[in-house]
Amino acid sequence: DAKTTQPPSMDCAEGRAANLPCNHSTISGNEYVYWYRQIHSQGPQYIIHGLKNNETNEMASLIITEDRKSSTLILPHATLRDTAVYYCIVRGTLYNNNDMRFGAGTRLTVKP
């Protein structure tokens, strides 16, 4: 099973910030948190990743709690093109550091 938990769906108004949560309570000290998104039926696209510090790039910001058991992906000004399924994964599992398993993700719908 995937080692992350995400809400199945969320809505966001266009132009507002979209905050997508992820729980990863069993994350180990050397595991990174990665976020990807999948638009329609295309291959997933990398967004951002982090270990313990907050991260920002041109697409999004990633906030990781101090205990590292949860994180939030922030799309600061959501547009209609951000409508997609967003996946939070940890790189590696308790059993193997190389397999990368996805959960069901969060389906974000940005509304006009």
Added chain:
Amino acid sequence: NAGVTQTPKFRILKIGQSMTLQCTQDMNHNYMYWYRQDPGMGLKLIYYSVGAGITDKGEVPNGYNVSRSTTEDFPLRLELAAPSQTSVYFCASRSDATPLHFGNGTRLTVT
């Protein structure tokens, strides 16, 4: 760089037929992965490889086989196609320093 290339894009198989889904990457990535995605669902890991000659099972390996004879190629083999294998198949690759790069997928229907 072409990135991760999957062929074919679409395929229809009859029950019991076999086929190979091709995946190649030109980024010299050590790690390669096969996922399947059923309609409305998330991605499930089938097999992965950490380098040429090394493969390992993921979450849903039954009914599939893989090989990794070169760094670039990671074909997925279906020996006896079943309707339950109707899905979209994604190949992905990464290095130690990069995130996963995905191909555009192969849409397989087994009837």
